[in-house]
Amino acid sequence: MRRADRLFLLIHALRGRRQAITAQQLAQTLEVSLRTVYRDVADLQRSGVPIEGEAGVGYVLRKGADIPPLMFSxxxxxxxxxxxxxxxxxxxxxxxxxxxxxxxxxxxxxxxxxxxxxxxTRIFAPELAGRIESSGLIDALHAAVQEHRVLRLTYRDSGARASEREIEPLCLSFWGGSWTLGAWCRLREDFRSFRPDRIATHSATGEVFAADERRGLQAYLRSVGGALPDRWKR
Structure with a gap:
């Protein structure tokens, strides 16, 4: 996280609070060390941000320094x-x-x-250690989609038969209980939807692809009976 972003989050963590928040709580929220919190608070105080408190006690933003609340229903x-x-x-x-x-x-x-x-609110989504989302695979596939990186996969079908694929990843879809990776498969020369839980190995080839009309996201969505909403084109 950039230091500017961290300082911004630190100020927002203090806004609107009636009680002091401890450096330990700030460190856990920002995922940094206590030393970093102490240093950032001191720097903000020296720059004129009206933070009151001290190490071991907690910090608050001086009354009157807040901004108007967001208006949500x-x-x-x-x-x-x-x-x-x-x-x-x-x-x-x-x-x-x-x-x-x-x-x-x-x-x-x-x-x-x-x-x-x-x-x-009483609607929860428990984070379970055994889920695929905690393995880092979804993050890796998401990054490849965003950066248009060609991937090499060892992929297992429903019968556990393995094949080697080179794919151009286009999108990730979550179906409530499972994920699919929409891609152009160079082996099949067609669109395919891959299940991440069947990907045995994956690696970047070092190649970046440029999607065209024939094998880009819009074409993939049409092939699976969907369309790209206008709001997604922004």
Whole structure:
């Protein structure tokens, strides 16, 4: 995490709080060391940010330094909280960290009654150690999709027969209980949907592909009976 982003998150973690938050809590939230928290707080104080408190006691942002609260309806807020829980449980480690940081920013500027409402929602998405999302594979596939990297796979079909594939990964889809990786398969010279749990090995070839109209994301979605919504084209 860049230092500027970390300082921004630290300030937002302090906003709107009536009680002090300890350096240990800040360190756990930001996933940094206590020494880093102490150093960042001291730097912010020297730059004029009105943070009060000290090591071993906790920190608060001086009253009057807050910004107006975000205006969410209770249903909107619950949707954000529940969505964040699902991303943390099923979106892979990188998106999970991003969701946690985003929710921290939102909760930091909520009025107390809405923050309490957020804490009361009873829809959970438990994070289980044995799931594929905790293996790092979804993160690796997601990065390959974003960076247009050609992958080499050892892939096992439903009968456990293995084949070597080179693919151009186009998208990931989550079906509630399982994932699929949409891709152009160079072996089959056609689109295929691969199940990550059947990928025995994967590696980047070092090649970057340029998707064209015939084998890009839109064409893949048409082949599986879907279409790319306009809002996804932004």
């Amino acid at each position: 209770p249903d909107e807020l619950e949707a954000l909280v529940v969505g964040t829980r699902f991303v943390r449980a099923f979106g892979g480690e990188r998106l999970g960290r991003g969701a946690t940081a985003a929710l921290l920013k939102i909760e930091a500027v909520l009025p107390p009654e809405l923050r309490e409402r957020a804490a009361r």
